[in-house]
Amino acid sequence: MNSLLSRPRALTRAATAALAVSAVLATAACASSPSNERPGESNGSGGGLGTAELTIAVAAPPASLDPAQLAEGEQAFIWASVFDTLLAVDQENEIQPNAAESYEYSDDLRTLTLTLRDDLTFTNGDPVTAEDVVGTLERTRTTPSPQQPKLAKVSSIEATDERTVVVNLSEPDPGLLSYFAQATGVIGDPETLDEESSTLRPVGSGPYTLADATVDGSEYVLERRDDHWNAEAYPFKTFTVRVIQDRTAAFNALQAGEIDAGRIQPQQRPQVEGAGLTVHEQEAISSLLIILADRGGELAPPLADLRVRQAINMAFDREQFVETLFQGVGAPTVQPFNPSEAAYNEDLEGTYDFDPEAARELLADAGYEDGFSLTMPSTVISQSFEPVVTQALADIGITIQWEPVPPQNTASSLASKQYPAALWFMGLNVPAREVADLYAPTGFLNPFNYEDPELTELFSSIANEADEAAQAELYQELNAFSVENALNAPIAYIGGLWATTEDVDFIPEVSVLPTVRNFGVVEG
Secondary structure, three states, X not given: OOOOXXXXXXXXXXXXXXXXXXHHHHHHOXXXXXXXXXXXXXXXXXXXXXXXXXXXXXXXXXXXXXXXXXXXXXXXXXXXXXXXXXXXXXXXXXXXXXXXXXXXXXXXXXXXXXXXXXXOEOOOOOEOOHHHHHHHHHHHHHOOXXXXXXXXXXXXXXXXXXXXXXXXXXXXXXXXXXXXXXXXXXXXXXXXOOOHHHHOOOOEOOOEEEOOOOEOOXXXXXXXXXXXOOHHHOOEEEEEEEEOOOHHHHHHHHHOOOOOEEEEOXXXXXXXXXXXXXXXXXXXXXXXXXXXXXXXXXXXXXXXXHHHHHXXXXXXXXXXXXXXXXXXXXXXXXXXXXXXOOOXXXXXXXXXXXXXXXXXXXXXXXXXXOOEEEEEEEOOOOHHHHHHHHHHHHOOOEEEEEEEOOHHHHHHHHHOOOOOOEEEEEEOOOHHHHHHXXXXXXXXXXXXXXXXXXXXXXXXXXHOOOOHHHHHHHHHHHHHHHHHOOOOEEEEEEEEEEEEOOOEEEOOOOOOOOOHHHEEEOOO
């Protein structure tokens, strides 16, 4: 697809606030991907152990470093340094071996066999065995946590020898490999995981250890393990992650040389480049959409009518939305799936043109010629966009009532089934993850557990299809079904900008998981 980014232009105060919110939340929602080299290859280190140092800024600290409680997004900069994951996702969003040097599914896709590398060690010097992997995964599978649902189809896990882990499934799970390449697949030391210290100083097998200079919640100083199996892929001897919640303060720290890399807003780009920093563009890191959760009409009967959902999709001038609120750093879209992945279908764009008159006619045909009211949660995600969304829907006859929700209840407001719809940022990922979140009966973004026979059949076909090309076609069918049936109302892909000092490179264009391998050393 064409570049989603355009030159900066002046923003209104509301637009500036919108950009600040989008930068934080898009990052927190599953932001960048590993480096564009395959796992195990050098990342700018010149073939040896580099001595460079790197300091970056993030907006929030990790809530916990307990493997069962890990959150994806910017927090991964820290935990993905401390822990190895069984698998990894490369810059092309392909699953690659990592701590597991190989993996293989059975013909029925119900048994996954992983073979561990023979040179894995924990930070305490102990070798990593298959029993350690089993212990970590079993604890995650049985502990209420953000990661537990991702192992819902796992019926048992066993170590058949010191290096072989066998995962048995109750039914095929197309998302399992991607889970093992992200937070669900970390390897901890089962003997210490239940100790209180593990939430702050876990024993992992990753490429870095937390130094004594770390100040929890404020600054995380990570020192490279030169005995790590993949040490040459990490050119930074010291990797420091500073927590700077205020975006202006982070920008000032970047300009002052206190950090080497940080996210910036589009209107800051001329100033950053004038200061000699390099700006790197990410074309799409998240999608902004209205989750039309109550498709069965439990709370809002109009949403059960396809014509109403289609009318909502026709209410938005998506191009103007991107240009005004995101200063061109993004792209209009009617589909929620990662534009760099197999589920995306460019032919679907244009399914819902901006057409308020046609939208009002659809509402009238559905029996709502006088319109109706819809209650949505007012969250830290939605607040900057509420005036624009309210006006767009009012223009077709839908009155939005925003109900304030405390910041700590943002996610639970969606899961609570108290609201028939919500304005949301969805971090882009691989299709299996996106499909599971959006449309699986237990998906986080499907709180009313909506099901459809055609969707169910597509889920089953995808899960039981081993051929990658055939599976891609099925994902596109599912995407087309979701767009044609207006299961949600996507508005735009949101991009992002990173600024770095002249000797630091920022590698990814696509977004999956942020790690230190997003960065490299610019060779002089």
